[in-house]
Amino acid sequence: MTKQIIYGTSFLDVAHVERLNQAVLFQQEQETKVLYILPSKAWLTKASELQNKLTYMNFDELASFIIEKVKHEVISISEHERTLFFQQFVDEQLGQFDNIQIKGQSKGLADTYGQIKRLGMELNHVPPALEALKPLFEQYEESILKEKNIYDPENIILLAVALLKQNPLESLKLIVDGFISFNPLQLQMLEACAEVGLEIDMYIPNDQTFTIVEHMRNELRQIGFIDYYRFSEMEEFLPKMVLAHASTAEEEERAILLNIQKSDKAYDDFSIIWADEYADVTTFIERAKSYDIPLQMADKFKVSSSKLSHFIQLIFFHNQFDSKWKLAPLWEQLLAISFCNPLDYTNEKERFIEGDNDHLIEYKEMYEVIVQYRWPKKATFTDYLIQLKQLLEKLKLKEKWRKRLNSEEDLSILKQIAIEYRCYQVLEEKIDQYLEQLSERGLDSISMNLDLFQEWFQETGKQLEIFLERGQNHGVAVHTWRDIGLIKGKKIYVVGMNEGIFPRGQSLRGYVQERDLVEVASEYRIPNHESQIKTQEAFFQQLLLLADEIVFSYIKGMDEEYPRLPSPLLEGLSMVHIEWSFEERMNNKEVSSESDQLEMIAYHSGQGFKIDNQWMNAEFIHYQQNLKYLEAFEEDIEEKHQLKMQKNHVAITSLEAYARCPFKYVMERELEIREPNKELKQISPIDIGDLIHEIIESIYTELKLVGKEFSSVDEEKKEEIRRKLDEKFEELWKDVEERNQEITSLEIRLVKKLWKKRLMNWWFAERKHFWDNQRLPKMKIKQLEVPISESFTLPSGKKLHLKGKVDRLDEDESGFVIYDYKTGQASIDRQEVQSGLKLQLPLYAYMIQKQLTKRGESSKIGYGASYISLRDPHKRASNGIWHSQFVGSQSPFHVSSRTKNQESDWANDPYLAQYQIPKKLEELWQGTFSQYPVKPLECSNFCPYKAVCRVTEEQKERGKNNEF
Incomplete structure (x- = not known):
């Protein structure tokens, strides 16, 4: 009599209590052990709660059970551990497989091998595209499986199949319940069980007709099952369906929780399914707590999310960091894991950045332990584990945390410390467990590199969890597609039903491609993209039979022109469409908390609505007053x-700085707030400016060119200047390198080459405009770095003493010109003079003219004033302001007639009056000690005070348009 039978059952009756009780009765009467096979952890938990006298397991556990029963000793490893073995194996086999590149490919090769095995392929039948890997995989099986007796998850099942055929088990029955499809390895296991005569009851869903289920029935019949399946369609039932278009994930979660909170239904009447079973639901759990909504779901914390985990991962690579800036994150994490108070954190970080070694002793000791530690680039797995354990012991984290737990009064910090302490314990237990297993199994010599060990640590951290809070017995239930039959709620929320999320195509690992599966010969059906989609469609159809109301939600996004789309499975269904957005939530008439109420009041206030005083608490009134003050941009x-x-x-x-940005002016010059320390990635423009000014001044001074008429300098002297420039640049550049040691040598070489070229280009321009200029034979450099000061009578009658320094003053018997060297781009226009942004050239010229008059040289006139940019030293037209007499084709200064900056009155009172400069001077001067509005005329994206400035894009635009 056939012992393997297919039965039809409702997907709602998986692990039904009557079936479980009958299995217990059979087990007792027949003295035959019953193994109950279920598809998910949730089903295994539920079944054991209903009936605890049976053994429940999945197919992986069934394989381990068989191996144990036949007393075959093996070493089982996880998928990730398989990668470690592949690393060692690949290192040993380098040079053995010349036809393929295997160096650095251990993870890809391990994943490819695992995928091939999961698909039920024999190595003799791998796809042609992977044929070159076959000898490598065969050698791996010989070295690792056969010689070392180490088996990964896929090979554990295959080994169990082989052992079962050789050693048939007696007094054993399988009940397989709740599956709608089997993968090739599961089918092989079922076929082996049938082949050795084990009794198997197979229960598969019969509520609806599913293609994927029909495929499964055919496969089971082919391996010897008799089909007692009877289709028993459920009564046609169509729930109320809603499709919610959410603007963001936050609005999606908030809307679900608010709807649950406002509902008259009990929390047990609600169920939630995430369309993406791998979605991170951490924020949802936290948000549910804030709404006081209980979840039938444990609150867990992954070790990989802990401060400890982040800290260790930084420790792995600290010896590769070559500057304090790259070590700064390690120092920050050290302070964080020590739960340093905010003030100490700020002070300690500042000391670290500034190179001050006067740290608090507990942090200093920990840091010295870390930086003196050196991780080998390659070692055995055991050595790495021992080193990690020893390092953690030297840091004495547990001892520090225990002391802090006894003294800390802040509950939130106590909770954080407790979490880190538990994560440490769990990690320590895992390390000890690995060390014990490696020793017992004789695997102490497994080697790996540091990258692979760090990857192992990351993966282990993701798998290790601690329980923060157990799930509630009564509350909103959270499910996956695989345990959909457990849903009891009257209303179901299906979250994240976006196109591409559900249904989602098959995800193949390693180097296996979907197209490879077409060419594979196998006695079992190879799962492909189509079968994956069919499985998910079956889950979806089952969902429609479960509840009175189903709300599907997906994230539409904020872009109206290119919205994200819902799952194609929702097309054609009769649904009510609703919007979940911030605006929609703000227009609700009810709120669930004080924070939501405050948010709603703020929103409507911002929209210009008048809020009744009864809703305005003191906090909001204070907030509104602050906002009003901030929006005025006045200080x-x-x-x-x-x-x-x-x-x-x-x-x-100083006045120019105030004109550019009053807020930056007060931060920089009055409050003297330093720029934040940051990593040097390029040489400071100030360093470059100082260098260029020093070179120019020293060259002209040392070669005694100051005071010499341009025409009197011969060619030999000019050539000497060029040589001297090169020597002086090399000499002074050493100081620049000394001050910028944090910058890479490549960057320094590139900048040096650039400025050396620019300096030579500057000299060529100097020759053209001055030393070789036949139109300026009597002109000479009168002075360099000329300090200058003058008293001004302001329109109010008050006296203001202005001072400055002229880079260069040129004179002849009839007049003078002033020049200002700039290492950046330089230009000037009338609007910049009137606004106060560019006052140096006109005021310096005016002050020089005044001094000449005092010396009895009033006949000398100002020819002009100009910036000389080292980036474009030949340029003159828009770089300065020139007397109109000296502009045009005959201009001795090579100033084109097209220049807009030509004045008939220059360096005199009429010029100042024409552009209202005295009025602007008084306005700026008064502002420097009375008001600092956030109204910049120029606003740099790289401003060091950007983090504390409240300037808006609108304010920036107004400044550019000179609207202030």
């Missing part, structure tokens, strides 16, 4: 402080 200084801050001697550059 006025109280009168009692203004007199202290007033300065009557002011640098012109």
